[in-house]
Amino acid sequence: MSSKKILVVFGATGNQGGSVIDAMLKDPAMAKEYSLRAVTRDPTKPTAVALTERGVAVFKGNLDNKESLRAVMKDAYACFAVTNWQEIMDKEREIQQGKNIADIAKESNIKHLIWSSLPHVSKITNNEITKVLHFDSKAIVENYIREQNIPATFLHLGVFPTMTIQSIMPVPGTAETPTPQFPNKSDTPPSKKAYVMPLPIPATTRLPIFLVNSSTGSYVKAALSNTKFPITPPTVIACGEGNYSLSEIAAILSEEGDINVRNPPLLPQHPTISSQFPNFHFFPVETHN
Numbered sequence: 001m002s003s004k005k006i007l008v009v010f011g012a013t014g015n016q017g018g019s020v021i022d023a024m025l026k027d028p029a030m031a032k033e034y035s036l037r038a039v040t041r042d043p044t045k046p047t048a049v050a051l052t053e054r055g056v057a058v059f060k061g062n063l064d065n066k067e068s069l070r071a072v073m074k075d076a077y078a079c080f081a082v083t084n085w086q087e088i089m090d091k092e093r094e095i096q097q098g099k100n101i102a103d104i105a106k107e108s109n110i111k112h113l114i115w116s117s118l119p120h121v122s123k124i125t126n127n128e129i130t131k132v133l134h135f136d137s138k139a140i141v142e143n144y145i146r147e148q149n150i151p152a153t154f155l156h157l158g159v160f161p162t163m164t165i166q167s168i169m170p171v172p173g174t175a176e177t178p179t180p181q182f183p184n185k186s187d188t189p190p191s192k193k194a195y196v197m198p199l200p201i202p203a204t205t206r207l208p209i210f211l212v213n214s215s216t217g218s219y220v221k222a223a224l225s226n227t228k229f230p231i232t233p234p235t236v237i238a239c240g241e242g243n244y245s246l247s248e249i250a251a252i253l254s255e256e257g258d259i260n261v262r263n264p265p266l267l268p269q270h271p272t273i274s275s276q277f278p279n280f281h282f283f284p285v286e287t288h289n
Contacts, residue, residue, distance in 0.1 A: 006075060012040050014084065016157075018047075021051065066104055070108070081105075081116065085133075092137075117156055152234040154234055167199055194262070197264075215241065
């Protein structure tokens with residue numbers, strides 16, 4: 001029987017869980033201390049089979065089914081848990097999935113639960129912004145884990161770079177036909193395409209950018225290395241590579257992509273902005289003028 005501690009990794013074939021497994025396998029000290037138990041809905045899919053080929057035990061698990069979670073967490077020491085909002089798009093279901101994980105973690109005497117969480121937007125805005133469902137759902141689970149007195153670390157991941165890239169939109173017109181965002185002909189060289197990043201926050205707002213695929217595992221390793229036990233009260237780790245303003249992000253995209261990206265003026269009353277981005281999914285961050 002192996003003397004290694006078992007680390008259960010949910011979302012093992014996704015960005016976060018995949019990063020955790022990769023980081024653990026590549027770290028000789030961690031690989032010596034922990035054996036990995038990857039959890040996926042379908043162990044037969046290619047990404048799951050690839051994990052098996054790397055020596056990872058792959059378990060079939062269903063976050064809606066507590067019985068399947070019991071099998072997954074049996075005899076485990078630690079657990080990295082994440083839910084997939086994009087998959088279910090249901091706040092109450094995501095909350096229940098997180099509570100299921102917490103309940104079975106406590107029942108299984110998990111010594112360290114690492115929960116991929118987010119800030120409670122409704123609470124920190126005094127209910128002015130209440131539709132950032134995928135933030136609030138994870139925060140509610142975080143609070144539930146606290147109430148259950150489960151030894152835990154909460155990871156608050158920053159903004160993924162893909163979000164900023166996906167937000168840019170082409171601007172109709174060229175350097176010869178100025179637009180409100182590019183009023184001067186010299187603003188957009190003929191060789192460059194013009195884009196805007198129409199996010200409903202000031203261009204001076206600094207966002208904590210986080211490289212989910214390469215960095216999640218590093219933060220989980222740091223959490224597992226915490227020698228303060230029991231972990232009560234739970235630890236919160238804010239994860240980010242650095243803080244970048246929207247104007248800095250636009251400049252980086254312009255330089256690296258050989259395009260011209262601008263941040264349009266922030267006009268909360270503008271019908272396009274207000275209709276496209278109602279209660280947008282940012283939590284309040286520090287703003288510098």
